[in-house]
Amino acid sequence: MSVKVGIPRALLYYHYYPQWYTFFDQLQVTVVVSPPTNKHILEQGIAYCLDEACLPVKVAFGHLAQLADQVDFIFLPRLVSVFPREYICPKFLGLPEMVRHSGLPLPPLLVPAINTYRRQSDLMAAFQQLGNTLGRPDGQVRKAARLAQQVQQEYEKLLLAGWLPEQASRLLLGRQAQEQQVRLATELSPSSPPEAPEQGKGRIAIIGHPYLVYDSYLNMNLLQKLTRRQWPVAVVEQVSSTEIQKQTARLPKKIFWTLGRLLIGAGYHFLSAPHVAGLIHLSSFACGPDALIGELIASQARNCPGKPFMNIVIDEHSGEAGLLTRLEAFLDMVTIAGGRAGASA
Ligand code: SF4
Numbered sequence: 001m002s003v004k005v006g007i008p009r010a011l012l013y014y015h016y017y018p019q020w021y022t023f024f025d026q027l028q029v030t031v032v033v034s035p036p037t038n039k040h041i042l043e044q045g046i047a048y049c050l051d052e053a054c055l056p057v058k059v060a061f062g063h064l065a066q067l068a069d070q071v072d073f074i075f076l077p078r079l080v081s082v083f084p085r086e087y088i089c090p091k092f093l094g095l096p097e098m099v100r101h102s103g104l105p106l107p108p109l110l111v112p113a114i115n116t117y118r119r120q121s122d123l124m125a126a127f128q129q130l131g132n133t134l135g136r137p138d139g140q141v142r143k144a145a146r147l148a149q150q151v152q153q154e155y156e157k158l159l160l161a162g163w164l165p166e167q168a169s170r171l172l173l174g175r176q177a178q179e180q181q182v183r184l185a186t187e188l189s190p191s192s193p194p195e196a197p198e199q200g201k202g203r204i205a206i207i208g209h210p211y212l213v214y215d216s217y218l219n220m221n222l223l224q225k226l227t228r229r230q231w232p233v234a235v236v237e238q239v240s241s242t243e244i245q246k247q248t249a250r251l252p253k254k255i256f257w258t259l260g261r262l263l264i265g266a267g268y269h270f271l272s273a274p275h276v277a278g279l280i281h282l283s284s285f286a287c288g289p290d291a292l293i294g295e296l297i298a299s300q301a302r303n304c305p306g307k308p309f310m311n312i313v314i315d316e317h318s319g320e321a322g323l324l325t326r327l328e329a330f331l332d333m334v335t336i337a338g339g340r341a342g343a344s345a
Helices: 013-026 039-048 055-067 090-100 120-133 138-160 165-179 222-228 241-248 258-271 288-301 320-336
Strands: 004-007 030-033 073-075 078-081 113-115 203-207 233-235 276-284 309-314
Touching: 004 013, 004 055, 013 030, 013 138, 013 165, 039 055, 055 090, 078 090, 113 120, 120 138, 138 165, 203 222, 203 258, 222 233, 222 320, 241 258, 258 276, 258 288, 276 288, 276 320, 288 309, 309 320
Parallel strands: 004 030, 004 073, 078 113, 203 233, 203 276, 276 309
Antiparallel strands: none
16 A cells, blocks of 8 residues: 655645645655645644644644544645745744644654755755655656656646646646646646636736635635626736746845745736736735735835725634625725726726
8 A cells, every 4th residue: 555645735735736746646655635624624723723823824734633644644844945045934944843842643744844045956855855755766756856846837837827726736637646647738738727818807916825815715715706706816826937026126125035025026017917907915814924015015006096905814713794895895996996897007
């Protein structure tokens, strides 16, 4: 029987799942993903996590609890830096220690250190460490790591083209899970993403971390609420790295948090994009980086009066009624500003 590794459907799962899945799959390891967030998962996360933590971290604890008795190991990388000369939120760095001291009974954790602060190629060291822990030969590990990185590039292309993370993962890996082989996006040749922009129709941009934007339970189905009201959405992952770079170059100082840089770059881009009619910044209570990032985008939005901006902060007590009231008022403002027709730059 093959070794089973659990991956929590939380935090950077939405950024990196195809890469992680491919790596383990190539090493003949069975991957088990926790189910989508639900009330029970959130309650378990709250029970085991510190009160002071942000909501996404609390929820991650709930996902770990789900995997506890299903797998031989849990994959919980120590994420230090995922882009040269930048760091990500310190909560990711300390997560393995938070988990180890939480009292949550878990199988052994796989904790490779992912630190590409100096150069992107250092990612290979993390894969090597992981493969060695699993007792796989170096050659097999290197081959699996190369393929995993290739799949990640294909995944990012699909996101850029408008596919949402779970859809893009299914496109890349759905058949792979059955056939035990990888099919790349270039082979799949998707004709168009499911929500291709309609000519002349405004979109609502959602600026937020993927673990909030794509977790429908946490955000109370925000994306579905918009699309059911005939408002197509635009998300951060649809903005190219070149455009993010161009937009953030306008700031007087470099943003050294990767996640914050992506949000600011995408926010500034959407504020000047003709197809975007309004922006929603989705953030989590107790998120230090987002408090600053949100304010930087909001202050820029104040110079764009024709493009309504709303900040939604969620925590474990947020209620759907409050969200609906604010959303309806916001969409009214967008409509008054002429957003239905698009072109409100
Ligand atoms: S960036 Fe904010 S929401 Fe994300 S892990 Fe850090 S504190 Fe939590």
